[in-house]
Amino acid sequence: MSEKILIVGAGQAGMQIAASLRDDGFAGDVTIVGEEAYDPYQRPPLSKAFLAGDMDEESLEFRNDHFYRENNITVVTGEQIQHVEFGPAGGVATGTSGATFAFDKLALTTGAAPRTLKVDGADLDGVLYLRHLDDAKNLKQRWDSVANVVVLGGGFIGLEVAAVAQKAGKNVTVVQSGPRLMARAVSSITSDFFVQAHRARGTTIHLNAQVSHLVGENGKVTAVALADGTSIPADIVMVGIGVTARGELADQLALDMEDGVIVVNEFAETSNPNVVAAGDAVLMPHPLGHEGRVRLESVQNAVDQAKVAAKTLLGQREAYSAVPWFWSDQADLKLQIAGLSSGYDQTVIRGDQSADKFSVLYYRDGALLAVDAVNDVSDYMAVRRALTARANIPAESAADSSVPLKTLITGGEAQQ
Amino acid sequence: MPHVTYISPDGTETTLDARDGDSVMETAVKNGVKGIVAECGGACSCATCHVYVEDAFVDAVGGPNDLEDDMLDGAESERLPVSRLSCQIKMNAQLDGLRVRIAPKQ
Numbered sequence: 001m002s003e004k005i006l007i008v009g010a011g012q013a014g015m016q017i018a019a020s021l022r023d024d025g026f027a028g029d030v031t032i033v034g035e036e037a038y039d040p041y042q043r044p045p046l047s048k049a050f051l052a053g054d055m056d057e058e059s060l061e062f063r064n065d066h067f068y069r070e071n072n073i074t075v076v077t078g079e080q081i082q083h084v085e086f087g088p089a090g091g092v093a094t095g096t097s098g099a100t101f102a103f104d105k106l107a108l109t110t111g112a113a114p115r116t117l118k119v120d121g122a123d124l125d126g127v128l129y130l131r132h133l134d135d136a137k138n139l140k141q142r143w144d145s146v147a148n149v150v151v152l153g154g155g156f157i158g159l160e161v162a163a164v165a166q167k168a169g170k171n172v173t174v175v176q177s178g179p180r181l182m183a184r185a186v187s188s189i190t191s192d193f194f195v196q197a198h199r200a201r202g203t204t205i206h207l208n209a210q211v212s213h214l215v216g217e218n219g220k221v222t223a224v225a226l227a228d229g230t231s232i233p234a235d236i237v238m239v240g241i242g243v244t245a246r247g248e249l250a251d252q253l254a255l256d257m258e259d260g261v262i263v264v265n266e267f268a269e270t271s272n273p274n275v276v277a278a279g280d281a282v283l284m285p286h287p288l289g290h291e292g293r294v295r296l297e298s299v300q301n302a303v304d305q306a307k308v309a310a311k312t313l314l315g316q317r318e319a320y321s322a323v324p325w326f327w328s329d330q331a332d333l334k335l336q337i338a339g340l341s342s343g344y345d346q347t348v349i350r351g352d353q354s355a356d357k358f359s360v361l362y363y364r365d366g367a368l369l370a371v372d373a374v375n376d377v378s379d380y381m382a383v384r385r386a387l388t389a390r391a392n393i394p395a396e397s398a399a400d401s402s403v404p405l406k407t408l409i410t411g412g413e414a415q416q
Numbered sequence: 417m418p419h420v421t422y423i424s425p426d427g428t429e430t431t432l433d434a435r436d437g438d439s440v441m442e443t444a445v446k447n448g449v450k451g452i453v454a455e456c457g458g459a460c461s462c463a464t465c466h467v468y469v470e471d472a473f474v475d476a477v478g479g480p481n482d483l484e485d486d487m488l489d490g491a492e493s494e495r496l497p498v499s500r501l502s503c504q505i506k507m508n509a510q511l512d513g514l515r516v517r518i519a520p521k522q
């Protein structure tokens with residue numbers, strides 16, 4: 001009998017595991033089960049081109065039916081897996097419809113769910129989240145008729161929605177509880193730039209602002225009340241205050257977890273050797289070998305970790321060592337990040353912030369860690385390449401913006 | 417629907433119907449043409465959708481914008497005058513019959 005691999009979660013990582021299993025020559029059964037009504041699709045455009053109307057639903061799909069047929073990949077949509085267990089005869093997953101899926105090996109790619117707002121009025125109509133295509137469709141349906149958009153949370157998704165709304169001529173207010181925007185991912189240099197940039201384009205930004213409650217009329221949200229007494233008119237409230245990993249199924253299998261997040265090793269393997277996990281739902285060793293474990297919410301991570309997971313499923317072990325990278329499009333600003341800056345002790349700023357084109361390089365003990373690049377693709381690419389080659393770009397020489405970074409890369413394994 | 421032909425580094429040719437307005441990258445990826453990786457899904461952020469446009473179509477396709485130009489400088493395979501990121505080329509009737517060679521390394 002041929003081996004059966006079941007993938008739970010039909011998103012970025014799930015689709016990639018299936019595709020990679022076939023690329024790597026797996027001939028057994030591959031089934032992806034997803035709770036959403038759609039074949040796997042890209043999420044990044046939901047807060048960008050799709051919302052702006054520059055991209056349609058069909059363009060969001062990763063692959064077409066022809067691909068799944070040709071590669072003999074079964075995609076089951078609209079089925080949430082509620083229970084999973086290993087018995088003497090192998091594993092069985094059971095969906096909401098009662099359907100069961102037998103498997104020999106399991107991949108958990110369940111992603112994450114938006115953290116919900118916990119204040120009075122949070123259940124009013126018009127209080128929205130953005131994770132799924134259905135969320136985006138709901139948002140779009142209301143889009144033309146709303147004038148006042150309030151975004152709660154100054155993270156990537158919130159700021160992207162704010163930028164699209166601003167461009168569409170709406171009154172936009174961003175409320176951030178902490179002192180900085182995108183605080184988890186970038187330094188204050190980049191945060192401060194984005195505060196100025198969004199304000200300059202007409203968006204109101206409140207920092208260190210706490211939401212007291214939401215005000216409604218006839219069940220519909222009309223305003224956001226802040227703790228300091230400010231009231232902000234709102235036709236919709238977009239909540240983007242982070243996500244929590246979806247680890248329910250891992251919990252049923254008694255896998256190692258930390259705060260609800262699935263713990264994996266560098267091979268994307270959970271504490272059960274027949275179960276791998278990848279994407280937003282996992283905590284993993286730092287991919288570049290630094291101390292500590294990280295959880296990354298990015299396309300790059302979902303894709304690269306899925307490739308590692310596919311190999312592990314096939315018994316070809318290949319440790320995860322890809323350089324993390326990320327992008328975010330906000331108005332005419334393209335932010336690109338390569339590497340992970342946490343733990344930095346030195347920064348170098350290149351370029352010209354007033355011209356909306358600059359980069360921030362991060363170092364620890366003189367070693368390059370990461371870059372935030374705004375409309376500066378050359379610096380972004382140079383750092384990505386240096387990190388991939390495990391090379392350095394000495395801070396002293398990088399400080400001269402007139403010298404292209406790619407000419408300053410020193411050391412490393414794949415120097416050109 | 418306009419046709420586009422992909423020539424893999426090993427010489428294999430794949431011809432596909434493109435939906436009007438879809439990019440050369442999207443058309444390939446959705447159908448599983450190997451060699452166009454397109455990690456960022458068309459956001460001009462990864463340079464893993466690098467192709468060489470065949471001479472006859474260079475004018476019709478046109479050149480890259482500044483952002484794409486910088487990305488191409490960082491592409492894995494050699495950059496040639498006919499290099500483009502295929503996510504930035506949108507198919508239309510004028511490009512019917514387009515032929516692109518997929519860069520060997522992405």
Ligand SMILES: Cc1cc2nc3c(=O)[nH]c(=O)nc-3n(C[C@H](O)[C@H](O)[C@H](O)COP(=O)(O)OP(=O)(O)OC[C@H]3O[C@@H](n4cnc5c(N)ncnc54)[C@H](O)[C@@H]3O)c2cc1C
Pocket residue numbers: 008009010011012013014033034035036042043044045046047079080081082109110111112130131132157246249278279280281296297298299300302325326327328329
């Ligand atoms: C609006 C938005 C914008 C983004 N922009 C960017 C960006 O610009 N750049 C970037 O790098 N990243 C971006 N991201 C992040 C990126 O999309 C995620 O990191 C990536 O999708 C993670 O992939 P995943 O497979 O782990 O999870 P997902 O893609 O979320 O897939 C998980 C899937 O599993 C399903 N599922 C969960 N539990 C079950 C169950 N029990 N049974 C069946 N199905 C289940 C979920 O419904 C979902 O479809 C963005 C995300 C969002 C939401």
Ligand code: FES
Pocket residue numbers: 441453454455456457458459460461462463464465501502503504
């Ligand atoms: S798909 Fe990423 S740059 Fe073209």
